Amino acid sequence: MISAHLTISGHVQGVGYRANAKRIADRLGLVGWVRNLPDGSVELVAEGPPGHVEEFVEWCRIGPYGATVEVVAIEKAPAKGELISFQRR
Numbered sequence: 273m274i275s276a277h278l279t280i281s282g283h284v285q286g287v288g289y290r291a292n293a294k295r296i297a298d299r300l301g302l303v304g305w306v307r308n309l310p311d312g313s314v315e316l317v318a319e320g321p322p323g324h325v326e327e328f329v330e331w332c333r334i335g336p337y338g339a340t341v342e343v344v345a346i347e348k349a350p351a352k353g354e355l356i357s358f359q360r361r
Contacts, residue, residue, distance in 0.1 A: 282342035
């Protein structure tokens with residue numbers, strides 16, 4: 273199991289990014305969270321099997337319809353196993 277901590281910049285707030293991220297994470301069986309940041313970016317943590325996390329990261333690079341993703345900063349690490357679901361914050 274791995275963990276990915278992402279910060280997504282661009283036009284990513286007000287376009288359903290968090291709701292769609294939760295939907296995709298739930299479909300992939302990932303745990304973690306997603307939230308808007310005051311600077312207009314979105315921050316998220318996703319934990320799960322490496323292949324599923326990679327698929328989720330690829331989705332994050334595109335985002336939902338209406339989003340314009342400019343930069344995705346990623347930090348990966350072994351999963352801590354402390355999360356039990358994927359939440360919108």
